[in-house]
Amino acid sequence: CPANYNKDFSHGRNLAQVTHRATQGVISMREYIREKLYSCLQRQTIGSHLQFLISVVLVTVSISLCLLYTWHERELRLVESEQTMHQSVVQQSQLIGEWFRDRADDLETITRLQTVRTGNLTGMLNDFQAGLASSKEFEGYAFVDQSGRTVVDTVAPPGTDVNNRDYFRLGMAGQSVITGILTGRATGRRIVILAKPVFDYQNEICGIVF
Numbered sequence: 001c002p003a004n005y006n007k008d009f010s011h012g013r014n015l016a017q018v019t020h021r022a023t024q025g026v027i028s029m030r031e032y033i034r035e036k037l038y039s040c041l042q043r044q045t046i047g048s049h050l051q052f053l054i055s056v057v058l059v060t061v062s063i064s065l066c067l068l069y070t071w072h073e074r075e076l077r078l079v080e081s082e083q084t085m086h087q088s089v090v091q092q093s094q095l096i097g098e099w100f101r102d103r104a105d106d107l108e109t110i111t112r113l114q115t116v117r118t119g120n121l122t123g124m125l126n127d128f129q130a131g132l133a134s135s136k137e138f139e140g141y142a143f144v145d146q147s148g149r150t151v152v153d154t155v156a157p158p159g160t161d162v163n164n165r166d167y168f169r170l171g172m173a174g175q176s177v178i179t180g181i182l183t184g185r186a187t188g189r190r191i192v193i194l195a196k197p198v199f200d201y202q203n204e205i206c207g208i209v210f
Helices: 003-111 114-118 121-134 166-172
Strands: 142-144 150-153 177-183 190-199 205-209
Touching (some): 003 190, 003 205, 114 121, 114 190, 121 142, 121 150, 166 177, 166 205
Antiparallel strands (some): 142 150, 142 205, 177 190
C-alpha cells in the first residue's frame, strides 16, 4: 500500500476512536444529568408528599381541637345553667318556706285571740276583718267548730262542711297543716290552706282556724 494510504487509514482510525470516545462521553454525561434530574425530582416529590401529609395532620388536629373546645364549652355552659337553675330553685324554695312560716306565725296569733278561744262569734268576725285590713297576705279567715262546719267565714256564708277534709282532721288532732292546691268548696277557686288548731282556756281543742 502506498505510504500516504497507510497514514490516511491510521489517521481515520484514530479519528474514529476519538469520535467514539467523545460520543461515549456525551452519553455518559447525558445519563449523569438524567440521573441527577431524576434524583432531584424524586426528592421534590417526596418533599411534596411530606408537606401534604403534614398539612393533613395539622388540619385534622386543628379540627379535632376546635371540636373538643366547642364540646367542652357546651358542657361548661350546661353545667353553669344547671347550677344557676338549681340555685334559683333553692332560693325560691327558701323564700316560699319563709313566707309560709311567717303566715303560720300570723295564723298562730289569730288562734290566740280571746274572741277565738272563747268562741265569741261576733268579736271573732270583727278581729278577722281587722286582721285582713292590716295584712293582704291572706284571702280570708274561717273558724270551724268541732262538728266540721264553718261558723265564722270572711269569704263565704258560714255553714260549709269540711268534716272530711284532711286539714280539719289533722287540725283537730292538734297538728298545724299546709295543704297542697285545693278547690275551695265555698268559692270553687284554687286555694292553699293553712290550718291551725284552736285551744280554749282549758287547753282543749275547740276547733280550727284556716
